[in-house]
Amino acid sequence: MAFTCATGKKRPTGKHRRPGRFERTTARAAGVAALTATGVMGTLAAPALAAEPAAEQTGLIPVIAAGDSIAEQIDAQAAAQEQAAKEAEARRKAAEEAARKRAAEKAEKEREAKERAAREAERKRLMSYVAPISGSYVSTGYKAGGAVWSSGSHTGVDFHAASGTSVHAVGAGTVVEAGWGGAYGNQVVIKLNDGTYTQYGHLSSIGVSVGQTVTPGQQIGLSGATGNVTGPHLHFEVRTTAEYGSDIDPVAYLRSHGVNV
Template identity: 45%
Template sequence: MSQRVSSLSSRTSRLRTRAAVLAAGLGASVVLGAGVAAAADTGVAALPAAGTANAVQAQAAAQAKAATVKKAAAVKHAAAVKKAAAKKAASWIDPVKKYTLSASFAQAGGMWHSTHSGQDFAVPSGTNVMAAHGGTVVKAGGNGAGDGPAYGNAIVIKHGNGTYSQYAHLSRIDVRVGQIVATGQHIARSGNTGNSSGPHLHFEIRTTPNYGSAIDPVAFLHAKGVKV
């Protein structure tokens, strides 16, 4: 009888031990699951989302910086273009390129009624003639544009401050009276028309649009920074 009771007691004890182990395992699983869930709720699973947000913010900042740099460059370029245009508008240039100076201002000779009224630039016929400064065409045509046949085909441009420039002995005139021209703009082709001993451009600086008011054009251009 006592042996049976002892056996039963031993079997009951083993069952209790197994139940305790199972309960402990189940509790550990529950605790572990809760921990994983808590970790997911508090940041572990959220790390990729946070990294993406940081990357988006960094990209947005880089794009904003690039846009600012591009805008600053555009503003700087526009300012440079405006400055260059203003400088060009304020400057004077030679009326032709690749020339040789021939008859000069106030030079005496049998080719002129008194003394030479301008500066001659010896160039081949057909050479590009440019406006020495921006202004408005006030004379253009044959017979010296009204100043006499000795000038041949001629142009007179009015500039600011009571200054005029004249271009004579032209083979072709490519502007009209009233036209506004810019510094360096093509206005004609050089030639050998009128009282001329060879192809060249006769260039004058005047204080009025008419013959008789010429001043030394080389000295004038030197004062404007042009190396004639």
């Protein structure tokens, strides 16, 4: 039996009938499924995908590329800033270290200069000379004659001084005698650094001992009237050796060393 279509035409029947659109769609779907199952679809699909418009043509990649470029620039700028900061910090530390070294060198030079000045001042002080009694004067001169001296003349000079007046070493040296000296009473003998010997006689008390080093102006005792005297005073004598009789003019000696007597 034959069916009639909407146009009034008879549709063919039998195996030679042309398939309808629904049938063709169903068949095509079945074929795609079969191809997919066999793996052929992947091969066939590649050309079809290749035929799609390139991504560059869509404008997506340029935008991504531009974003990457900006990010790289930012990273590079950040890295440059970090490097610059590190270099600035290194320069700052180097400058601080250099300043510290300069300050240390300056302080060391100043310290050395002060030490040199102190040593020089001490050297000058040790080389200086003072009067044996401050503010006094010579009451009996050198080589004055008289029967009171066993040699017939005065081997030193007498400085006017009340009993208990401070007596000073006239220069730097070492005490070689400190005690009773016969006619000289209590005495102190000092060998000065220049090799001469100075004697301080008729002391009421002694303030140093043998072997002790003394400096210019150091108190070594107090004046008095011990020994062969007629009143308190200081007998001061200068000798070239430790032996009696090697005396020299004490006033001339002191004046040659800058002492005003």
